[in-house]
Amino acid sequence: MFDTSERMKKLPPYLFAEIDRKKKELIAQGHQVISFGVGDPDLPTPERIVEAMRRAVQDPSVHRYPFGKGRADFRKAIAEYYKKYSDVELDYENEICVLIGSKEGIAHFPFVFVNPGDLTLVPEPGYPVYQIGTILAGGMPHFMPLREENNFLPDLGKIPDSVAEKAKIMYLNYPNNPTAATADIDFLKETISFCKKHNIIILYDAAYHEIYFENKRPVSFLSIPGAKDIGIEIHSLSKTYNMTGWRIGWACGNERLVSALSTLKENIDSGTFEAIQIAGIECLLGPQDDVKKMRNIYQKRRDILVEGLRKIGFNVKIPMATFYLWLAVNSDSLSFAEKLLSEAKIIVTPGIGFGPSGQGYVRFALTIDEEKIKEAIMRMRELFRR
Numbered sequence: 001m002f003d004t005s006e007r008m009k010k011l012p013p014y015l016f017a018e019i020d021r022k023k024k025e026l027i028a029q030g031h032q033v034i035s036f037g038v039g040d041p042d043l044p045t046p047e048r049i050v051e052a053m054r055r056a057v058q059d060p061s062v063h064r065y066p067f068g069k070g071r072a073d074f075r076k077a078i079a080e081y082y083k084k085y086s087d088v089e090l091d092y093e094n095e096i097c098v099l100i101g102s103k104e105g106i107a108h109f110p111f112v113f114v115n116p117g118d119l120t121l122v123p124e125p126g127y128p129v130y131q132i133g134t135i136l137a138g139g140m141p142h143f144m145p146l147r148e149e150n151n152f153l154p155d156l157g158k159i160p161d162s163v164a165e166k167a168k169i170m171y172l173n174y175p176n177n178p179t180a181a182t183a184d185i186d187f188l189k190e191t192i193s194f195c196k197k198h199n200i201i202i203l204y205d206a207a208y209h210e211i212y213f214e215n216k217r218p219v220s221f222l223s224i225p226g227a228k229d230i231g232i233e234i235h236s237l238s239k240t241y242n243m244t245g246w247r248i249g250w251a252c253g254n255e256r257l258v259s260a261l262s263t264l265k266e267n268i269d270s271g272t273f274e275a276i277q278i279a280g281i282e283c284l285l286g287p288q289d290d291v292k293k294m295r296n297i298y299q300k301r302r303d304i305l306v307e308g309l310r311k312i313g314f315n316v317k318i319p320m321a322t323f324y325l326w327l328a329v330n331s332d333s334l335s336f337a338e339k340l341l342s343e344a345k346i347i348v349t350p351g352i353g354f355g356p357s358g359q360g361y362v363r364f365a366l367t368i369d370e371e372k373i374k375e376a377i378m379r380m381r382e383l384f385r386r
């Protein structure tokens with residue numbers, strides 16, 4: 001009776017539905033399911049941030065519509081944070097806009113710059129919102145495969161000139177979900193000059209920038225000369241401070257891109273709850289020991305999983321950032337994930353769900369504790385011994 005719009009019909013199918021159904025069935029049957037599925041931190045938000053929120057929420061002045069690009073003090077804190085950790089200068093008045101989580105900004109951005117029929121350059125495997133935002137805005141994604149032989153970076157030489165000429169936005173995400181790859185300076189420089197040549201905006205998704213190992217901090221996109229001429233970076237407090245439920249992020253970089261996104265948002269939302277923004281100041285300017293601790297926890301989990309998988313016989317590449325492990329399984333990724341679920345009661349995400357180049361891989365999220373990881377390895381050892 002109520003037929004959905006043509007744009008809704010163009011959305012890709014939800015590939016994980018069958019696994020989700022099976023998971024619920026197994027839990028209902030009383031099985032102890034171990035889930036490496038969702039990239040949602042299991043650790044709590046640090047107490048100093050919860051306390052800042054507790055204090056902030058008591059002030060009635062924050063109970064009203066937030067409006068605009070976000071609180072000036074939070075935007076100043078963001079600018080200070082970029083200066084301190086990435087040596088990037090940001091003008092807090094014009095180059096930063098607060099978001100209701102980075103997903104919101106990523107999904108809305110193409111509405112600002114994509115006309116029906118325009119192309120965007122979308123990495124695959126990748127976070128699905130790049131193509132979904134493009135499709136909802138009437139554009140068409142042109143996929144850039146991320147292959148292991150190219151360190152999971154897009155091969156710019158393979159983008160036809162005719163596509164580059166019509167492309168409005170290139171999406172990049174490093175440290176990368178789902179491959180856990182990081183981008184090097186040379187690649188970023190090359191991509192910036194490619195996009196400048198073809199007049200393409202870069203939307204750089206830095207959601208996992210702070211999740212890295214062995215003190216190897218990823219390169220900051222905005223620190224590369226020329227990045228701000230064509231780029232907007234989308235960042236988030238979700239992963240760094242275990243705040244996925246709070247819904248807060250920001251867009252920063254090129255003034256024109258930031259201000260156009262902010263204009264769109266003024267028309268469709270009324271901003272991020274100010275108490276959360278005040279807690280956000282504590283996130284960025286308070287002591288960062290909890291972030292360091294969290295990195296160590298993920299690193300330990302990573303090491304346990306890597307060692308366990310290697311002992312079983314998998315060829316594992318050690319992830320240097322994000323809380324994901326992208327495992328080549330040398331078989332159909334969906335069948336592999338289904339076998340793990342039905343025979344070992346372990347959930348992993350089939351790589352094919354992130355795009356065709358994810359075929360042959362599965363993704364483990366390190367968002368469960370060490371004991372569960374060890375138990376999962378025991379179950380897998382048993383399964384693959386058969």
Ligand SMILES: Cc1ncc(COP(=O)(O)O)c(C=O)c1O
Nearest residue numbers: 101102103127177207236238249
């Ligand atoms: C690559 C990437 N970008 C953005 C997000 C969205 O994060 P949030 O909306 O919580 O800021 C996620 C969440 O999983 C992600 O994996």
